[in-house]
Amino acid sequence: MIADKIKLQPEKLEAVVIRFVGDSGDGMQLTGTQFSDTSAMFGNDIATFPNYPSEIRAPQGSLYGVSGFQVHIGSVEVSTPGDSVDLLVAMNPAALKTNIYALKPGHTLIIDTDSFTKKNLDKAEYTTNPLEDGSLDNFRVIEVDMTSLTKEALKDVAGLDNKTISRSKNMFSLGMVYWMYNRSLEHTIDFFNKKFKSKPSLVEANTKVLNAGYYFAETLELIPNSYTISPAKMEAGTYRIIMGNTATAWGFLAAAEKSGLELFLGSYPITPATDILHELVKHKHFGVKAFQAEDEIAGVTSAIGASFAGDLAITTTSGPGLALKGEAIGLAIMTELPLVVVNVQRGGPSTGLPTKTEQSDLLQAMYGRNGESPVIVIAASTPANCFNFAYEAARLALEHMTPVILLTDGYIANGSAPWKIKTVAEMPPIKNNRITEVKENWHPYDRDEKTLARNWAIPGTPGLEHRIGGLEKDAVTGNISYEPANHETMTNIRAEKIERVKFNIPDIETEFTDAGDLLVIGWGGTYGSLHSAVKQINDEGYKNIGYAHFNYINPMPKNTEAILSKYKKILVCELNSGQFASILKIKHSKFEFLQFNKVQGLPFANDDLIQKFKELV
């Protein structure tokens, strides 16, 4: 039942990292989500990271069919899902084998012993049973015959088949973990009531198993003491837990409402971006037009058509899809139409690592088109601020009449965190360049003097009929022009137009120290890991390390050079081989940029970062 080596002390912890792992069919995503939502409502700060295979249902018990959900909860600010784990819940041998590396020595492991059969051990390629061979001696192992206990708990519930019974065992583990961390069962029981509204037997079964796990942990005193994690000090307000992709979708909803335009999404399913499509198709009540196209190209071209006709038009994709959209994005650059392209990055090249994270599409976003074709490139950095940057992408596209590429990644897109809810009223205004008035000598490429954005005359407006297209335009009339000097003029205008966006975005701010020995630079979805690593090293007494995080990549904030010049060394940390560093080297060539790069499909590990920082100071 339980190893007698467990000697838990009563603990009040600041933060704890828990990972639930099991077979793809074991319901680990649900278990993890329930635990993180409950903790957030309790007042903890949280960060989560699901890690699942790209196979929908990999063979049961196999190593590659393991699905996991990691959650970091804290009474202090939590900015990453954490790398090493304080509590590992492993539902089968394959899950144990693939995840035990992450558990901190001396920390707790909960195991469903019923799943440690010869067959499952073979599938996990164990030659000896890890529960018997001493390989887990360094951990506090809690062995629970969870499947049997679940069956026992459900013996009086009528109308359940064996499959349903064995699938509820995840709730047993959740019940145990709730007790260990002093969490209420209320939120999860509410969830059962809603989810299984029409199937009362499932509400009863899941509630019973959850309670059974909870009381198993409590009344049998198998776990001497529970942990407590107090509520975090967070800004007052109304919160909800939000996933990055949902936040992205909602940012566009807010932008559409604020700008008074209808939202059009042209999209084609691709991991890990599809959840944005899933979210936006729900919102027909707001007049959202979500069009699932026949391919990535039709996704972007339909959006270009909708933009021409006056909608706030977006398209969503991941790396390979961005490659397919490249030519059409060039058309939107040439026709100077507002368009947002979301790229939820994943590991590449080619099909690469569809469910893993990477920041390797930056150069594709910057340069991945024929001709000189500058676009605005911005990147979100946390699950919650995907909302802000989706909104910002829409604002910049409309105000500057240009495509904007918004980069997120699989890590923040699927991660979730508390979001202090924003009302549309508190979001910044969004202007657009729509015109309806017919003026003498009007041309479609007449521009705003300050921003160089052209005016936007949409079909249906009498007197402003005009034709645009992919051929080079005369700088004055907008008609086709093959004039050599005109082409250079237009190339320069397109570049200058993007460059001037820097006057419409905030300056970059450095954290921890605004001058010193080392500036750590990150961009996009690595904010959590980098921020907490720099914070940790500062807490350890290294006060001369600053941190700058870039959300605006093209153009960069106008004070970039000023902040770069305040540090002796600059270290650019990225989940690629140095793409942002290469852009910095081109644009700020007088500085030397050191690099720290990882391309393993995973977020940065804290220890690796700390070690690198220490080498440099």
Next chain:
Amino acid sequence: METTAEKKYTAKDFTSDQEVRWCPGCDDYVILRTMQKALPEMGVARENVVFISGIGCSSRFPYYINSYGIHSIHGRAPGIASGVKLANPNLSVWIATGDGDAMAIGGNHFIHVLRRNIDLNIILFNNEIYGLTKGQFSPTSLIGQKTKSSPYGNTQPPFSPGELALGAQARFFARVGGGSPKEMGQIFMEAHQFKGTSLIEVLQNCVIFNDGCFNHITDKEVKDDKQIYLEHGKPMIFGKNRDKGLVLNRLKLETVTIGENGITQEDLLVHNAKEKDPTLHYMLVRLESPLATGVIRSFDDVTLEEREDALTAQVKANSSFTKTDDLFFSGETYEVK
């Protein structure tokens, strides 16, 4: 649905200030002139007319029509046009495309736009050759055809646009010779009036790279005997002397002569373009001699916009959300004090 114009236009109102740059003698001129004449008849306000094209000779079309338009990228006009129409269903949306643009590089979009049945119109300029890139074989070029990229003869079997379209669920398909402005104008009008995606194949002569490829069908002297111009509700009759017709013999269409073997006009098939079952339309599309022209299929079906509108109305009626704030504060939220 498009609103009707109050103003009465003339062809001149739809003529842009751009110099037309097709080769002299090209059928494209006929198509352009016919469209400029047909548009005023349609009664759509000029600002509500949108022409979208891809790449190729035919795709220059939007520049010459004084309305809104996009000359886009190769093969992608259907995507752009779909976005335009879904964004503003009040617009009359037209696509000008060619055989290469629609059926080679844009083949995927072409079949899907037909499948969806969005209310827009496609004019397919079929000249069985790539003109703008100067003379390579296209997906409608014939086997054996000698072109710049098939000097010893083309080895790739051609598509028939009509067959492809019907296979892709096209509800409206018409075919017309490039030198027949009268019929063409009539077909443009019917396409405009049709609710759903309409496809018009124009047999368009390329005077430079494939000159005369349709002469055996479209020449004045042979036209009446080599073409059967179909009209809904009328018998399938053709010939210089209006004495030939089509009957169904087992599973094949057969040409008969009125007055021979006791055949009278009553024996001939009567064209039903509005029939849902496309079997006979398919046979007509495949018929080589006489070649079927006119509106071959015009089946009234629900459009994508109608389905979407109905769903949206239903979702709106059942939703308590009117503002995004309602959504943001819905469900599980919690207070931090």
